[in-house]
Amino acid sequence: MMWIFSGSVAIAIGLYLFFRHGSASDTGRAAAGPQNPVLALMAGLGRGVIGLGFIALGLLMLANTSFVYVAADQVGHLKRVYAFQELPPGHVVALPGQKGPQATVLGPGFHVIPFVRVLYQIEELPLVDVPEGYYGQVTAVDGAPMPAGMFMAPTIPDDRLAEMLDAESFLRKGGYRGPQETVLKPGSYRLNRYLFDVKVDKDTPATLIPAGHVGVVKSNVATPGVVCREERVTAAPVVGGQATPAVVQVPSSESLSVPLVPRGCVGIWKEPLLPGAFYMNKRAYEVTLVDTRVQTWEFKGGYLKRAVDLSVDQQGNIRQNERSSNEPVPQSAADRAVFVKIEGWDIPIELRVLVQVDPQDAPIVVGSVGGLREIEDRILVPAIRSVVRTVSGSAIRVPVRNADGSLAQPARFEVRSTRVLDLIENREAIEQTIASIIRVEGRKAGVDIREIRLGEPSIPPEILIPRLRQQLADQLSQSYVRETAAQTKRIETEQARATANEQPRLVESQIAVQVAGQREQEREALGRAERKFLEELAKGQMAQAGVLGQDRVAMLQALEKVLLTLERKPEIVGLISRLVPQTVVTSDGSGLSGAAAILGGALSGAQRGGAPAAKP
Structure with a gap:
């Protein structure tokens, strides 16, 4: 108002001086007489120039009230002070022509609006920036009243989002007052902050579904136009050892079941979110992550482990030494080892269970108990412990063996009471029996039991000592046999080596034997010849003696x-x-x-x- 008043006064003075300078010049000339006509003219022109200066100053002061400059990173907001139309009761943001905060905002640059600085109060507010990985949570402070039963305005389609973010369009086209399901994705927005309150902080991160997971959505809002109908869904049953796809059916009294709804309805959606990033309003949707990777549950520790070590001295005597140790429960274990009673003995058994949740069963898991951890703690861990105790302590189906321990041919099986040593000798049969039963229990809860493996059982050493001593004795016997065979082989090797070393002498001896044989034959022949000679000689001598x-x-x-x-x-x-x-x-x-x-x-x-x- 001061600028308008000052400008008007300046213009009035200028007009007065400008229009009065002509008459003032005539009066001055008459008063000065014919002697000073030049001085009179100059005085009149001076008053005209001064008048034009006042007019220019007044126009500049009036123009200053009619333009606005807005910076590039700011949004110009207007509050109208003077108007004939009052703001309707219950409204906060005014439409054009109404008093109060205006729906219209000013973009960057110069804006010429007649007497804008007189009729309005101007306020510059920064742009709304939504960083990457977050969303903007929007609340409208004005608009149409929200219908009964609705606590959040329905989401605005993407093709209408830009239009509805214009405050005037939002108010004229029925935008609802209050929290908006619609969120602002990462980026910069030029919004009317009088109408829209935007929240971006640590509570508004995007919903990230990592690889190997799915997101189960519990919706608190419904999308207009979507036909919603609850369906009672149970986990996929086991048929022939394999899980069939999830079906809509009346659940049995043993299986977990939960009502699920299509996407866009209020309730738990039967279709989970696959891995990716989703900008979902956490006031409208609750997303629960379910790990669909293979999980390992260990039942380990929590017992006193006893063992006997056998040793053999130089004389072949077997000695035994007993030792014991406390086996703690690891922090990563699902539970401690399972104690089973077999043949009157309490035996701790460690085991490992591989489980997995199928993505289509994730909504059932979340809707029934809340998540995989709850399934583990409330349902499957107690069930696994019970099944392991029942199977290990009752009967087992094992192959028939011959007296020497070999499998009978053709293969035959027998069902008999479980023995302690079956935990070692027939562990696979026990594992298969436990797995076949617990797999059914897991499918009732929407979890697929992939595998069960028993660990090394802590069998009392009193049971194992006779078996260990027999095994050690058998091993010693085999060792002695092998040592004897090794010694015999060594002797044969040494003999062969000695024979090889004495080969020249052996050849000489063989040759000498052959020569001796030849000489013997020669002497035998010479002896026969000599005998013949002597016989003939004796005959001659006898004849000679008869003569001489x-x-x-x-x-x-x-x-x-x-x-x-x-x-x-x-x-x-x-x-x-x-x-x-x-x-x-x-x-x-x-x-x-x-x-x-x-x-x-x-x-x-x-x-x-x-x-x-x-x-x-």
Whole structure:
């Protein structure tokens, strides 16, 4: 108002001075007389110029009230102060022509509106920025009253969102006052902050469904136009060991069931959200993540483990030492080990269970008990413990074996009471029996039991000692047999090595044996020839003795041997020549004298180097 008043006064003064400068000039000339006509003209022109200056100043002051400049990152908001139409009762934001906060906002740049700074109060507010990974939660402070039974305005379709975010369009086209299901996705928005209150903080993150999970939606609002009908749905039953797809049916008294609704209706949606990012208003939707990956539940620890160690000394005596340790329950375990009673013994059994939730069964899991953790704690863990105790402590179906432990042919099976050692010898049969029963229980809860594996049972050592001692004795016996065989083999190896080392001598010995055999045969032949010779010689000597007499024959034989010896060893001749005198013997016809003469002559001739002289 001050700018308008000041501008108007300035214009009035300027007009007065401008229109009065002509008449003032005539008056000045008349008063000055003919002597000063120039001075009078100059005085009139000065008042005209001053008047134009006042007019220009007044127009500038009025123009200053008729334009607005808005920065690029701001939104110009208007509050009308002067108007003939009052704001209707119950409304906060005014339409054009009404007093109060205006629905119209000003964008960036200059805006020329007559007397805008007079008729309105101008306020610049920043843009609405929604960062990545968050959404803007919108509340409208004005609009049509929300219908009964509705606590949140229905979502606005994407093709109408830009139109409805215009405050004037929102008010004229029936936008509802109050919390809006519609959210603002990441980006910048030029909104009327008098109408829309936008919240962006740590409570408005986007809904992220990671890989290996699904999101089960519990909706508090309904989308207009969607036909909603509740359907009672149960988990997929087990048929032939396999789960069939989930079907809409009347649930049995044993299976979990929950009413599910189509997407866009109030209640739990029967279609879960697959992995991805969703900008969903948390005041309208509650999303529960369900892990659809294979989960491992361990039943482990919580008992005293006893064991006996067997050892063998150098003499082959078996010694046993008992030890014990407390097995704690790991923090990651689903529960402690299961205690079963078999043949009067309390035996802790550790086991591992692999479970998985099918995505189509996730709404049933959430709607029935709240989630996989609740299924584990309230339903499956107690059921698994019960089934393991029942199966382990009752009967088992095992293959028939022969007396030597081999499987009977053809294969046959028998059902008998479970024994303690079956936890070791027939563990697979126990696992299969437990799995077949617990799989049915799991499917009732919407969970697929993939596998059950029993761990090493903590069997009392009193049961295992005889078996262990027998096994150790058998192993020792086998060890002795193998050691004996090894020693025999070693001896054979050493013998072969020694034989190889003595091979040259063996060859020489073999050759010597062969030579000795040849010599034996040769001597045998020589002996036979000598015997034959002697026999013939004896015959000749007997004939000679018959002619000459035995004495002369003996003499001749002796002489012959002496001569033969001298022939072989001539050195004896010199010796004999020194012992026997050179005597000339004349034969008297007796025979002995002639032989003596011959011998003496031979000796003499040998000594002198000439032939002996003999006289007949």
